[in-house]
Structure formats: structure tokens, C-alpha cells
Amino acid sequence: MPNEHLTRTEQVISSKIFVGNLNFATTDQELRELFGEIGEVVDVHIPKDRESGRPRGFAFVRFAAEEHAAQAVEKFHGREVGGRDLRLDIAEDRPRPPRQQRDFGPPPDRQDYGRGDGGSYDRGGDGRSFDRPKKPKGSRRGLRGKKRSL
Numbered sequence: 001m002p003n004e005h006l007t008r009t010e011q012v013i014s015s016k017i018f019v020g021n022l023n024f025a026t027t028d029q030e031l032r033e034l035f036g037e038i039g040e041v042v043d044v045h046i047p048k049d050r051e052s053g054r055p056r057g058f059a060f061v062r063f064a065a066e067e068h069a070a071q072a073v074e075k076f077h078g079r080e081v082g083g084r085d086l087r088l089d090i091a092e093d094r095p096r097p098p099r100q101q102r103d104f105g106p107p108p109d110r111q112d113y114g115r116g117d118g119g120s121y122d123r124g125g126d127g128r129s130f131d132r133p134k135k136p137k138g139s140r141r142g143l144r145g146k147k148r149s150l
Contacts, residue, residue, distance in 0.1 A: 014092070016063075017089065022084065028045075031046075044059060044060070073089065
């Protein structure tokens with residue numbers, strides 16, 4: 001491998017940076033202005049909490065050029081913004097999981113349903129059926145008594 005001596009972030013050149021340890025009151029406009037000092041900011045994304053709607057304390061900033069992202073990490077890592085020291089890294093794209101194809105098997109024949117030899121869960125003439133888990137018979141009190149006696 002020709003780039004074995006490089007670290008993982010140096011091998012993956014990206015125009016997107018991760019900005020961590022953000023003050024929750026920081027807006028995307030403030031980040032655009034801050035990182036606009038380095039170069040053209042294409043996009044700023046501040047993820048929000050699903051339940052509360054509050055910012056989660058980090059953001060992603062995408063630059064027009066990859067070298068601007070590296071300059072921003074060097075210049076702004078550890079800088080105080082909103083009372084907190086920023087933590088910056090080159091963002092790595094998460095690999096998408098491969099789509100899984102589900103095989104449900106061949107469709108059952110229509111004529112096999114309703115033959116009366118297995119109820120509504122019978123798959124057909126091969127004798128296999130979709131067995132549901134059996135519930136224990138009896139009342140709760142009776143079941144508790146059985147458990148205590150074991």
C-alpha cells in the first residue's frame with residue numbers, strides 16, 4: 001500500500017468537517033460566518049434531537065474545496081466559540097449498509113387453501129405449517145402456583 005505512513009484522516013480527503021462541542025445556542029448562520037473566513041461554505045447541517053428538537057451539540061460543515069476543510073481544522077480546532085472549545089475533524093462518510101434481498105420463497109398455490117387439513121396457517125400440500133408459539137394453559141394464579149412448586 002503506497003500510503004501506509006498516512007493516518008486515516010489524511011488518506012480520506014473530504015471537503016466536509018465535523019464540528020463538535022458546540023454550544024446549543026450556536027446557529028448555522030454563525031458557523032457560516034466563522035468558517036467563511038477560510039473559504040466558500042457550501043452547506044451547514046446542525047442535527048436536532050428527535051424528541052426535544054434541540055440541537056445535539058455538533059454540526060457538519062461542507063466546503064467548496066477540500067483544502068479549505070483541512071485549513072479550517074488546523075485554524076479552528078480548540079478555538080473558543082460560545083464559551084466552549086471547538087473540536088474539529090475531517091468528516092468520514094458512513095458507508096451505507098448493503099441492501100438485503102429477502103427471499104420469501106415461492107408463492108403458495110391458491111387451491112391449497114381451505115382444504116381443511118391444517119387451518120388457516122397451513123402452507124399447502126407439503127405438510128409444513130406455520131406453528132405459532134403455544135401459550136400455557138390455565139389462569140395466572142395457576143401458573144404462579146406451578147412455578148412456585150418447581
